[in-house]
Amino acid sequence: MTTISPLTRTSSDPVLIDERRPGASSSPSEVRSLVRHGHWTGVTAGLAEGFAQANLVILPREVAYDFLLFCQRNPKPCPLLDVTDPGSPRPAFAAPDADLRTDVPRYHVYRDGQLVDTPIDLSAYWTDSMVGFLLGCSFTFEHELIRAGIRMRHVERCCNVAMYRTSVACRPAGIFAGPLVVSMRPIPASRVSDAVSISARFPAVHGAPVHIGRPQALGIKDLSRPDWGDAQEFGEDDVPVFWACGVTPQAVALEAKPPLMITHAPGHMFVTDIPIRSLASF
C-alpha cells in the first residue's frame, strides 16, 4: 500500500524529496504523513485514489456558530464532512489521527478578508479558539462520473472546471450571506440523466445538480467567461449542467471579512480516511 521510495538505497544515499511523492495507491495516512513532514507540498489530485478529499475552512470560535448555521442552511454548496472541537486540530470523524495544522500541503491565511500568507503549516496561526470545517468536494463525484463513462472535459484537458457566481442567494446566517457559486460541466444530452442519478447518490459531496440547461436562469450571461477556473469546450450535443460549488462558502466567508480565516490553497486538499463509496446514500 505504499509508493514511497521504490529505489533501494544504502544508508549513505542522500534522501531525495522527489522519491517521496505520494501516488494513487498511497493510503490517506501515508499522504498526510508525507505532507506533515514537508515532503509533499503539491496538489492532491489523483492521490490516495478512492478516498474523499475535503475543502478546509478554519475560523475562530466567535464566528463558527454563524458558519455552521450557514452550512446547515445551504447543504448543497456546503456539505459538511466534519467539524472539529474548538482548539482541537483533530477531525475525529474524517481522519482521527490527522492534524489540520500540518496535514494540508499548503494553506491560505486571510486577515479581514485579505490573503496575507500561504504557509505549509499553521504553527504561527493556530489558537485555542480555532474550529476546522471539512467540506466535501466535487473531485469525489467526478471520479464516479468518469467511472460510469461520462467524460469530464476539464479533466481530459487538465484544466480547471468552470465556476460562476449566480443570481441565486444562499440562505444567510448571521454575518454570512452571498450568492450561490456553481461549477459547470458540459455533459452529452444522452448522459445528463446518468450524471444526475450518479451524483445524487453522494449528497456529502454536493449531490445532484442544482440546475440543468439554462444558464440565463441562474443569471449567467456568458458561459465562456467563468468567474473562477477555465472556460469549458462544448461538444455539439453537450448540455451545461450546474452543481453547487465548494467555492460558495469560501467566497461568502471572505466577504464577511472575519479577523482570521484559513483555507487550503486551491487544489491542495485535505485527504480524509473516508472511502468515497461509504458516502453513497443509496
Added chain:
Amino acid sequence: MTTISPLTRTSSDPVLIDERRPGASSSPSEVRSLVRHGHWTGVTAGLAEGFAQANLVILPREVAYDFLLFCQRNPKPCPLLDVTDPGSPRPAFAAPDADLRTDVPRYHVYRDGQLVDTPIDLSAYWTDSMVGFLLGCSFTFEHELIRAGIRMRHVERCCNVAMYRTSVACRPAGIFAGPLVVSMRPIPASRVSDAVSISARFPAVHGAPVHIGRPQALGIKDLSRPDWGDAQEFGEDDVPVFWACGVTPQAVALEAKPPLMITHAPGHMFVTDIPIRSLASF
C-alpha cells in the same frame, strides 16, 4: 382545502371548539392557525396529510452552538429541517409564516433538566436569545412505508412505537453527550429490504435503519421492555428493524441540564409546509 366548520352557521350561533378540529385535508397553515388561536391543543397525528411534521427543541443561544454541532455530528438521530435565527420565532425554510411561540399545540418547558410547565403558548418563556431547532420525525417515513404496503403494527394497534436506549454512543459535542436512542418496528423478513430502500430515500427524517435483526448488538437485552413507548407484537416471520430516533437529541439535551429548554409535548408536533415527497433524496 379546508375541513373547518362544515356546518352553516348564523352569526348568533355559538362557536363550538370541536367544529374547528383540523383534519387530514387541512393545509399546514390552517392547522397552525387553529393551534395559534387555541382552537386545537391535541396531538397532530393524521393532520395535514402529505406534509412533514417536526420535533421541536428550543434552547438559549449560549448552548445552541453545541447543540447544532451535536446535530451535525449525529445526522441520523438528529436530522435538522430548520434552525431559526436567535430571537426569531420564524422558521424561514420550514414554514415562513409560522410562529414557533404559538403554533405547536402543547409545549414542555424544562429548567435545569426538570419539566416545570406544559403551556399551549410560550409568551411567558420566549426571550431574544432563543433558537428553535426543527428536526425530522419518523411519522414521515412511516407514512411512506404504509403506502408501500408494509404494516406498521403500532399504527394498527394505535399504540406508540417501541424505543430503546442503546449501548452505542453518539458523537459528543460540547456539553451534549449520550447514547443513541432507536425506535424498533417489527417488519416481515420479506419486506425488510423494501423498508430499507424506502426509508433511505428520506435522510431528513432519520433515513435508512441503523441496525437490523440483532438487538443484543445494540445492548438491548429484552425487546419486550422498551425504555419509551410500547412493546411491539411480533409476527412469526417478523425481524426487529431499528431506526435512529428523535428522542435521542431530547434525551441528550435534558441530560446536559441546560438552564432552559423547551420542546413540543409528545405527539404534539410542529406541522411544516414541507411536502413529504419533496424530502426524497432520490
